[in-house]
Amino acid sequence: MLGPYSWRPPYFWFSKKFRAAQGSCAEQGDNESIPPFESLKKFIPADKLWPINEHWYLHAGAIRGNSTLETIQKVVEKRYGAPTGAEDFCRKAQLAHYENTRAQFEDFAANDWATHKMTLYWMLDSQWPSFFGHLIDAYLNPGGAYFGAKKGLRPISLVFDYYATGDRSIANVYAVNQTLRPQHGLRATVKFYNLDATLKFSKEVADIRVGPTSREHVMTVPRVAGLSATYFVRCQLADAAGKPLVDNVYWQSTTDDDMGEAEQEAFMLNQASWADFSALNTMAKAEVRTSATHSQIGDQSRVNITPANPSPHVAFFVRASVVQGADGDQVLPITYQDNYVTIFPGESQAIRAKFRTADLNGRKPQVRVEGYNLTLQIVAAE
DSSP states (O other): OOOTTOOOOOOOOSSGGGGGGTTEEEEESOSBOOOOHHHHHHHSOGGGSSSOOHHHHTTSOSSTTGGGTHHHHHHHHHHHOOOSSHHHHHHHHHHHHHHHHHHHHHHHHHSOTTTOOEEEESOSBOSSSOOBSOSBOTTOOBOHHHHHHHHHTOSEEEEEEOSOSTTSOEEEEEEEEOSSSOEEEEEEEEEEEETTOOEEEEEEEEEEEEOTTEEEEEEEEEOOTTOOSEEEEEEEEEOTTOOEEEEEEEEEESSOOBOOSSOOOTTOOOOSBOOOOGGGGGOOOOOOEEEEEEEEETTEEEEEEEEEOOSSSOEEEEEEEEEESTTSOBOOSOEESOOSEEEOTTOBOOEEEEEEGGGGTTSOEEEEEEOTTSOOEEEEOO
């Protein structure tokens, strides 16, 4: 469940009086955070966008490795394949930030109080255009890290802890309840899909009870045969009435991450092996049809966006952005209840956006929809 370059929380053993802090993390986060491409273009000159160079380094950290964005470059290349340019690098970085940040917060959600009490995250936002750890960039543009954090911090969730412990023969699934009310009669479903949307495994557990601010081990999942090199794990949770509560999609690899036996150096990555997600680059094109509606309440605007997938292919990492007219900039600041969603064949997702009407600058809202295996589309918010 831990991401490829996240920290396990440190433990404090200074003296007996500090034992109560065991399982606390005083500082956790990503040291290198790449914003979405539209933000990058605002502070890196057009002729300096690629390859990564001293114009990028000016906005990076001061620590060795961080100062040249060494770690995130290694993560992107090892896990998602060598980037073809700045836009492709930013696109792949959002995937890496999403999976890593979600894992950091799910680690605390799905483990018990004895070893996972508290974490302080570094950091929420940047005060200037920066590649140094943040969830929201200086332009208030939320990227993969922000939405990974939102998913990992859901009050109720179903968490997949992949094949990372013991002999790596089983994965674990946890139902998480971070509310103050007990949850009764929950139904959990876990499904594995190949990249071509073929269902390879399904398991369901009913009548789950999770107490307040706690988690419950729901099931173990053995190794599944016949999977594509990269595959999807879909964790869904419904309440006692069958109402969907959680739809948590992971992309996984048949090649395991392995940290190896060597001592790991802070801020550096020296893994023995890497999960390989490069097959995502060869996914068949999916077709998404998007509808959007716009409403106003006082000085606030709301846009409800519904991308639907009528194709036989999984639409992966679909991102919707409200923009100022068909050729305009993004509306910022803005809040989305979810984004970077994965839509399975024959299904749709609802994405809700809220912003100040004045930030449309007098133009009508349009919605830009893009994804890892989609053709960019722009639709009017009626």
